[in-house]
Amino acid sequence: MNPSVKLEKVSKVYRMDHTEVAALNEVSLEVFPGEFIVLLGPSGSGKTTLLNLIGGLDIPTSGTVEVNGINISKMSRAQLTEYRRHQIGFIFQFFNLIPTLNARENVEFAAELAKNPMTAEQLLKQVGLEKRMEHFPGELSGGENQRVAVARALATDPPVILCDEPTGSLDFETGKRIFKLLRTLNQSSHKTIIVVTHNAPVGAIADRLIRMRDGRILQVTRNEQPLDPDGLEW
């Protein structure tokens, strides 16, 4: 099976004044279609950088990033935009919803970019928010906001969903529900999901757990029997 995401000797160096900071150091990784990956590591380990490179939000200093067989490392800005529009869905720690649009409109905001978008109603129903569609982000709880963000990420029907600390600003129970939702999506829609977290127990729900430190992959663990998110404890 061809990998959905393939990184080869990817490095990312940030230059600040006269100093160089290596955020990623020759990382190689393959993620296969329908996999649920958790990237685990402390702050500064390079996990968000890795996610940004896969998502086409940033470009590597060296190495190649291929997604679904396309090398995105050499893409122009316009190509990257097109790539993000159709291949990637993002979910962020702080939801990043547009505060002046309600739940339905936030989803439609993304859906309008898709060639064959799903309806906002369908998507919000899928995340259990069919009764809160007309509410603005300020009127929704943290968990509800994140569920809107999940629905938004699905709006363009992307094959890959990248989640950066999706439960970082949620309480334990709400966080668990979000992971449950993500896992369900992964299994039902066969989406490739990559989750970045520093919360070690979350690794148990992944198909593969990738531990990172100082810009390198320390360890890759395959869970033969991933934990159901309902069983999560932290």
Added chain:
Amino acid sequence: MVKVPRILLKLLRDIWKGKLQYGAVALIIFLGVSIFICCYEAYLNLNMSYNAFYDRLNMADYWISVDGISRNAVKDMSKIAGVEAYGRIVNDLFIDMGGENGEKVSGRVISLPENEMPSVNMLEIEAGNYFSQSSGREILVERHFADFYNLKPGDWLTLEHEQVKAAYRIRGIVMSPEHIWVVKSAQEPMATARTFGVIFMPLRSAERIFDMEGIVNEVMLSVAPDVDNAEIMGQVRTILERNYIKRITSKDDPVVLQNRRIDIVQGIRTAYMTERKNLPVVQILRQDMEQFAMLAFLFPLLFLSMASLTIYVLLNRLVESQRIQIGLMRAMGYSQRAVMLHYLGFAAIVGAIGSLLGAVAGHLMANGLTEMYVSQLNIPIIETDLHWGAILGGIAAGLLIPLLAGLLPAWSTIRIQPAEAMRPLAPGLGNRYVMKLLAFILKPFPYFIKMPIRNVFRNFRRSLFMASGIASAIIMVLVAMSFVDAVEQMFTRQYGTVQKYDAMIHLQGESAASNVSLISHLDGVTATEAVLDIPYRICFGENKVDTSIEGIPENSIMLNLITPDGIKVDVSDDGILLPNSYKDKLGAKIGDTLRLEPLTGTVGETDKRLAGYIWSYIGGRAYMPLREVQKLQRDFGAATAIMANFDGKPDAYTIKRIYNIPQVTSIELTADTRKMLDEQMGFFWVMIGIMLLMGTALGGAIIFNGVMVNVTQRTREISTMRAVGLGDRMLSFMISLENIIVAIIGVAVGLPLGAYISQLFFQAMSTSAEDIISFTLEILPRSYVIAATAAVVIMLLSQIPAIQQIRNQNLATVTKEWSE
């Protein structure tokens, strides 16, 4: 139902969220566009109204003045295809107003056909009727004069010519296209109705009074639009030549003095032709309208520049505050162009709202302004139209200028990397060295002093934006105040410093200077000085200006001429003194030699050294010692007027005695002229009031936005301070202190810049006003104080909503909300 694209919905909702700030910018654009459309449409409407009035009364295209020509010659001119010609007698006499002071004023008699209105330069009858069949003793009175003396049809008026008096019954009060503004001559553009009146009488009466049986001295020609003017003029010239008038001169083609002398020796008679555009009344109205046009461009330019600055500040702030949203849009797959257009959309929508509303208001105001102006001149025709060019031009400017201003902030979104944008921006630290220096200097001060001062420099660009808002308000107020100052200074200088006489007694005839001693010996007269005023052309190289030279006594106590700097200067043998407004026209420097050519008569041509430039406000005259002007005229007894001072207010008996002197034609009391000017300034003060109001609104809008940006950008920071225990009063004090420091920067920049922009305005205005009124920029210290105080007060008031917003913030939410 049409579904609004979500990115557009976001745009509309974001604007609604910041409705006060965007509303303020829309208001500025609204003001700019409405002023432009209002003034420019009013200008076009006035042009149309004048032209319609001229057309309705078939105003002549050419005036030919001669010493006398037979009526048959006029008939011949009428036979030229495409020409309507009308000959008339125009001559001056006295109008004896009678009353207890025996008042006499100058009158200009214009003849009319007995039985019917002339075909050229028709009259509009305001009251009464045209001459009756038995029209022997009937006259029509021009309305300005009639209004001043409250004359009505049926009243009697005594006219005096060569000491023969006769009473005439007023048959009607009329308006004439030549007298929309009563102009005695090009040298006396501001004749007052008190001292000068126009009277129309049947041709036969005029012939009798002036002994001009069968001849006229002015021919008016109305030329059809589709004929060749040069060919017509050729035919007119032939007719004139047949009548022994061999030379036609005009403003642009004057006859030189030498030729004039030869003409006299050879018995060649001369006609002076004036085109309609060169008629003094037409010139004055045109200049007045050009000031409208000038205002139509200058003020909106200022307003829209300010609007662009505010849009720039607002959008910068928006882009900064929506960094994460920009990152999100980019991450979701919105293209750079889509994001840029989204932020440019803010400027487009605000510009569109301001422009469209401004266009509607401007158009409505234009009609009102036209009506106001036209009714002030009592023109019976008001022509208003929808001038699409002006409207679309205004809308285009109101749309394009904010778009250009928004381009830079919108463009900056392109530089924002999605990955970077997802991280909240670190608070600005300011220049490291400045901050260290400030830390050192401010060490002994408490934090509530330290922090506001440091905040000013921490994000200096933000502080500069705010300061520029304050500077803008100052500029607007200062420009308006500079007009107030100019007018006040103009009157104070003219009537407090320069013009020290109580009355100007106009004279006619030979050896009129002998009346000086006669009048000075009258009871109640304390001093007199003779004046001799002769029309002259002053040349310097290729440059020339037609004016008059006034001879006044050396060391005159009645006329204290001053330099533009206010230093007293006397006429002397040293040379000629010119009004400062001729400086650019002639390009002559002090010490240069000027050529002086009299515009009438055959004597007085000379070269003269330019002794200096003097301050003058209305019209423009050159000054020389009386003896020298008399010498040039080869008549040491010549005088055209006497300046007189009275012991207190002159009584009726004294005035009557002066009027009884045969050579006195009229008395112009300074107090009356001043009063009349004050009345005429009413319209001007309304305009200034509107300017000040708009300036304040503009300043308020800009400062309000500046303060809102300044405070709301730091909502979280300020709320955190509240959370750690800083009281509302202390916070208000700190915000106010920071804003006041910024205001001081704004004041420091705004005052000199305001003075400079006022200067540009004055230059533009005086270029358009040419000879008529010469404004001098002089900003009084009080105006600087008013402008600065107004800006600071507006600033302090504008921060109230921002402070209120901070007080009402939910601390728990604000300090926690990092997602926005």
